[in-house]
Amino acid sequence: MSGDPCFLTIAEASRQIRAGTLSPVTLAEAFLERIAGLDGRLNSFIRVLGDDALAEARTAAAEIAAGNWRGPLHGIPLGIKDIYNTAGIATTGHSALYRDHVPAEDATTIRLLREAGAVILGKTATWEFAIGGVSFDLPWPPARNPWDTALDPAGSSSGSGAAVAAGLCMGAMGTDTGGSIRSPAAWNGIAGLKPSYGLVSRRGVLPLSFTLDHAGPMCWTSEDCALMMQVLARHDPMDPGSADPGPIDFTSGLGSGIRGLRIGVVRHFFEADAPADTVVTDAMESALGIFAGQGAIIRDVSLAPLETYYDLCALIMGPEAYAIHEQGLTRTPELYGSIARRRIAAGAFVSGADYVNALRLRARLVAQAAAMMQEVDLLVMPTRHTPPEPLGEFDTIMGARFYTRPFNVLGLPALSVCSGFTGNGLPLSMQIVGRPFEDALVLKLGDAFEKATAFRDVRPALGESVAA
């Protein structure tokens, strides 16, 4: 595996591309060959754009050779969750309902990535409309976890997470309404950022819940997420939720140390509200020791009970999703997979008063969290309460609670990073949360942790040697 360009990070590959020691064409060919060889076991892509990707790579190579290097994503191969509109290329939401949906325009984020010179390898698997869970009654099979293909890669950005971990693309786009970037990041052992609400445009992304949907990057490292955010974070007047916080430098603070950072541990989430497995909490304590050893100040803090955030997510996401799918579910329910159909239809039964009161309580919780975060710079806790579980057995709606949804309700930037491995080599996770639009600080702590540990040196074996 050593020396395989598919296991370079974006940062490493970008430096080599700029220096002329790595060709974007060589890189794209290597990834397409790897997808052809391995993805039959993972199902992480539902559409591979081989010819288009090679053409984009050739264009990138010619531009760079002519001295027109566009930036760190120039010539970098990416995967795109199949709910992002891609002009002239089917965007299905992994659903029979949208099997023939071919958008005329790229989503804003896809346009930005193309302008930055990225090479789009293909469209990745998702839960149906980003809500359907692991489903076997759809036109494409569900993605599988590259650390053990009998296990769930989590979702809904399941294909993006699996593809990045398996070295089938260098980075990918995901979306996150209740944890759909961070959960697959956690169970695939990669980094995934749900940015601050409004920081990355959702224009041209199939919606699930207007006030909870976020778009963001999934990569092997936090540094790579920062490089993608430098391109993705743009105000978009075509997205009514888009924020305009001014220019943000996501990369210059990386590596500058965390001494004096005040880190709050939301211990009641994973010790009382929804206790995590011991192996998860042990990894969390080890991470806290690393932060303290680097000079960070650690203290416990409290938010509202986890259940309250789950209640709000159900009462807000439910009717917002049903509003989008009402026509489909009343007229052609048979075109949906069984899980998405049930989950979306449940939103039809939330009353208007309950929806409005959920939004009002949400505003209170936002104010409460803002007050608490005057005392600390960042929050940490595990992302998921367990390592990956068997494919299809985990009920994300009615099952045990995990720790991502509060930060969709609050809109705060939240990053999942790999916090270690179980004894049998399955990834564990930690979540880092920041104040609004302080995504760069979140990424800085994730980067500091990754560089203080050796967890980024291990890739899924997939029948190959394990050492990267």
Next chain:
Amino acid sequence: MSVIPFAERLRARQLDRFPEADRADLERLVQAGDEAAARIRGSYSYLEEPSNVFRLVPAKKAPQP
């Protein structure tokens, strides 16, 4: 908690065509939603809080020719 039979609630929402095989699980999800609504209903006072849902944005005027 609703006391209306679930089949009536389905009909009221024009979900009559919802597949029979999925109805029991849908009812379970709806019951969970009812319980979530009950938990937040009445637990908090909103007397001092203005609604935050609507925000007016200043108009932009086109420049005079």
